[in-house]
Amino acid sequence: MVLPAASTLCNIFTFILAGSPIFYSAAPRGSCASCCAIKEREDIKFMLYTRQNRNTAQLLHLGDDARLAQSNFNFNYPLAIYLHGFSESATGEKQSSQELKDAFLRRGNYNVILVDWSAMTAVPWYSNSVENLPVTARYLARFLRYLIDMRYPAKHIHLIGFSLGAEVAGFAGKQLQEWGIKLTRITALDPALPLFEGNSSNRRLTPSDARFVDVIHTDGGILGNPTAMGHADFYPNGGRPLQPGCAKQEIANNRWLGIIIGCSHQRAWEYFVESVAQPKSFPAQRCESSESIGACREAGNSPSFMGMGADPRLRGKFFLETNDAKPFGKNSRPRAIVSLAPRLPIAYKLPPNATRQTFVNRWPTVSGQQGNQDETDEQEDNNTLSNNIDSFLVT
Structure with missing residues (x-):
């Protein structure tokens, strides 16, 4: 029997794994990686933003x-992905992806990756979007496994999802x-309700999907799922519509349907x-066990915080009230104090086909110093380190 050439076997092996929705190629880098690339999906894109490319994705x-290796991805920075x-895109102006990206880059030195799966969540095919969830x-x-194989620590990855994206995060x-x-950490922002009811x-x-799963419920019973599904579930203003200010905001913009759907x-x-x-802008109190969302408003001990400032040790349901316009947080200041995120002492590994010169402006040198661009970034907001780094340091 005549065996196929090594390169042919490699192509077959990669084709099978690339076509599988479950596995990614684990072939030795010296063999398969050198002969053929993993097939890339065109309907799911990973868009990297850093302070070096705030407005143009890589x-x-x-x-x-x-x-x-050629990108601005920095192994010394935490990753928010x-x-x-549904119906959004990663590049939509004033939509969640761009707003969140800008917030993290104002906060400090982060790798921010926006997952654009808009081709699979287009209006009006909502049921198709739900079916596409496992594939995404x-x-x-x-x-993510690929990044981890490249020696990026899993413990520094913060996965965040809104609506259908929250369920994708759990599946991943x-x-x-x-x-x-x-x-x-996985943060779920008002996980979707339609086609996710009950069991x-x-x-x-x-x-169980991460060491800490925190959930924010704001539209329970309409587009959002009111069921507690994390370690810590937050119910601002009871977790149900209408959230304060929505009626006024939508009427002012002549979006009457938005009062009920969307806001x-x-x-x-x-x-x-x-x-x-502002990680401490949303103080919340723990609720006693209750089937009635938002019914437990009794003040507890010292307040916890919803959002970025959530302590990974929190467990249970939490209630809070917000303002009806920006800034929404009761503890928010009109002008946010932007702090510099920590540079993490993360080990790194050069890809086999990259040279050390490629990384000189992004990865630490032998002496531990950063490149010139990073020094410029630090000067941009020379503030103290954030007090809220627990979510990156939990082991």
């Missing part, structure tokens, strides 16, 4: 070492655990974005 591809909701989640999990967390990887088989998000739902990401700059 596309990262699964298994593309050279592209990663975000999944938008598995592909995202493969991408489960898939990673099948490979022995557990994320530090629906579409439901994916659970507390309260998007408040989840608006609250979270505000908390990125």
Whole structure:
């Protein structure tokens, strides 16, 4: 029997794995990686933003070492990776993706990756979007596993999802655990309700999907799911519509339907974005066990905080009230104090086809100094380190 050439076997192996919604190629880098690239999906894009490219995304591809090396991805910075909701896109002006990206880059030195899966969440095919959820989640999990294989620590990844994106995040967390990887934190922003009611088989998000799963509920019973599904579930203003200010805001903009559909739902990401700059802007009190959302308003001990400032040790349901216009947080200041995120002492590994010169302005040198661009970034806001770094340091 005549065996196929090694390169042919490699192509067959890669084709099978690239076409699988579950696995990504684990072939030795010296063999398969040198002969053929992993097939890239055109309907799911990973868009990298850093302080060096705030407004223009750099596309990262699964298994593309050279592209990663040439990008501004910095192994010394924490990673915030975000999944938008139905009918949105990662590039939409004033939509959740761009607002969240800008908030993190104002906060400090971050890698921000926006997952653009808008081709799979287009109006009006909502049911198709729900069916596409597992495909998106598995592909995202493969991408995160690729970064981790390149020596980026899983504990510094913060996965955030809005609406349908929240369920994708939960599914991805489960898939990673099948490979022995557990994320530090998943933040779910008003997880979707339609087609996820009750014990629906579409439901994916659970507390076991990461070491800390925090959920913000703002439109429970309409577009958002009111069910507690994290370690800490926050119910601002009871977690149901109408969120304060929605009626006034939508009438002023002549969007009458938005009073019922949309405004309260998007408040989840608006609250979270505000908390990125001011982690203690949304103080919340723990609720006693109750089936009635928001019925427990008894003041507890010292307040906890919803959003970026959530303590990963929190457990249970939490209630809070917000303002009816920006700034929404009761503790928010009119002008946010932007702090510099910590530079993490993370080990790194050069891809086999990259030279050390490629990385000189992004990765630490032998002496531990950063390149000139990073020094410029530090001068841009020379403030103290954020007090809220627990979510990056939990082990």
